Amino acid sequence: MRYPIIAGIDGTEASHDAIDWAADEARLRRVPLHLLHAWLGEMLYAPAGWEVERTRDAGAEALRAAAERAGAHHPELEITTDLVDGYARDSLVTASQDADLLVLGTRGSGGFSRLLVGSTSLHVSSHALCPVVMVHPSERRAAEDRAAEGGVLVGVDSEQHSAGVLEFALAAAERRHWPLKAVYAWSNPRPDSSGPEFPSAYREDQLADAHERRLLEMLADARRRHPGVEVTGTVERAGAAQLLVALSEVHQLVVVGRHGTVRGPMRRLGSVSQAVVQHTHCPVAVVPVD
Structure with a gap:
C-alpha cells in the first residue's frame, strides 16, 4: 500500500510554500499527494458576518487552488483533496495514522509569524504518528538559494534515540542528492552539589573523545546503508537547539527527533525540538521516536 504525503492547507502564503514542498516530496517518493483542509477553525479568522456555509465554500476553493498549484508543478502527480468538517489539529493528527508524512505551513499568531509557530503546527508536530515537516513562509525559496552550501542537517544524541531520525535524514538527502551533516551536541553532566568532586572519567577531554x-560509529553505519550520500559529522560542546538553529542558516532541511514525550493528551515536543521548530531558518522535520 502506498501511503500518501498529506499537506494541511488554509489558503495563506504559508500554505502555498507547504504545498510546493509536499508536491516535490511526493514526486520524489512516488506516492500520492493528499491535500486536506479542515474548515471549522477558519471561522476564527473569517470576516465578521460571514456565514458557516461561506467559510466552508472558501475552504473548498482553497483546496481547488491548492490542487491546481501542485498539479501545475507536477502534472504526473496523483492528487486528492479532502474538505473536513472539523478542526485542523484534530483532523491532521487523525490523518497521520495513514500518512507517510505530514507537511504544514506555519501560520503564526500574535504578530510574530516568523518567531511564533501557530498552536496548530505545534500540536500536530507533538501528536502526529508520522514525521511532520513544517515550512515557514518563504523559507522554501530561501533554502533553495542555499543549495550550494548545505543539504540536510540532523541532530543526533544516542544510537538508541537517533536511529530513526538519522534514517529519515539520510533518505531525504538521498532523494534530493543533498549532502548530510550530523550534529552531536553535548555538555558536561551536572555535578551533585552535595557529592564529591567529579571523577576523572568526567574530564572534558575524555567526554569529548567518547x-x-x-x-x-553511527555515521559509519549510515555510510554503509546509504553509500551515495556525502555524510559528515561534528561534535560540539554546545546547546543542541542553539547550534542547530545557527547551522540551519546554511542548510535546506533540519531533522530533529521528538524527545521528552509522554503518552496521552499531555504529549509534547521536547525543549530542543520546540526551539528548533520555532526559530529555524529552513524547513524542519520532526520525527517521532517513541
Missing part, C-alpha cells in the same frame, strides 16, 4: 567515537 562522544566523537559514538558519532563516528
Whole structure:
C-alpha cells in the first residue's frame, strides 16, 4: 500500500510554500499527494458576518487552488483533496495514522509569524504518528538559494534515540542528492552539589573523545546503508537547539527527533525540538521516536 504525503492547507502564503514542498516530496517518493483542509477553525479568522456555509465554500476553493498549484508543478502527480468538517489539529493528527508524512505551513499568531509557530503546527508536530515537516513562509525559496552550501542537517544524541531520525535524514538527502551533516551536541553532566568532586572519567577531554567515537560509529553505519550520500559529522560542546538553529542558516532541511514525550493528551515536543521548530531558518522535520 502506498501511503500518501498529506499537506494541511488554509489558503495563506504559508500554505502555498507547504504545498510546493509536499508536491516535490511526493514526486520524489512516488506516492500520492493528499491535500486536506479542515474548515471549522477558519471561522476564527473569517470576516465578521460571514456565514458557516461561506467559510466552508472558501475552504473548498482553497483546496481547488491548492490542487491546481501542485498539479501545475507536477502534472504526473496523483492528487486528492479532502474538505473536513472539523478542526485542523484534530483532523491532521487523525490523518497521520495513514500518512507517510505530514507537511504544514506555519501560520503564526500574535504578530510574530516568523518567531511564533501557530498552536496548530505545534500540536500536530507533538501528536502526529508520522514525521511532520513544517515550512515557514518563504523559507522554501530561501533554502533553495542555499543549495550550494548545505543539504540536510540532523541532530543526533544516542544510537538508541537517533536511529530513526538519522534514517529519515539520510533518505531525504538521498532523494534530493543533498549532502548530510550530523550534529552531536553535548555538555558536561551536572555535578551533585552535595557529592564529591567529579571523577576523572568526567574530564572534558575524555567526554569529548567518547562522544566523537559514538558519532563516528553511527555515521559509519549510515555510510554503509546509504553509500551515495556525502555524510559528515561534528561534535560540539554546545546547546543542541542553539547550534542547530545557527547551522540551519546554511542548510535546506533540519531533522530533529521528538524527545521528552509522554503518552496521552499531555504529549509534547521536547525543549530542543520546540526551539528548533520555532526559530529555524529552513524547513524542519520532526520525527517521532517513541
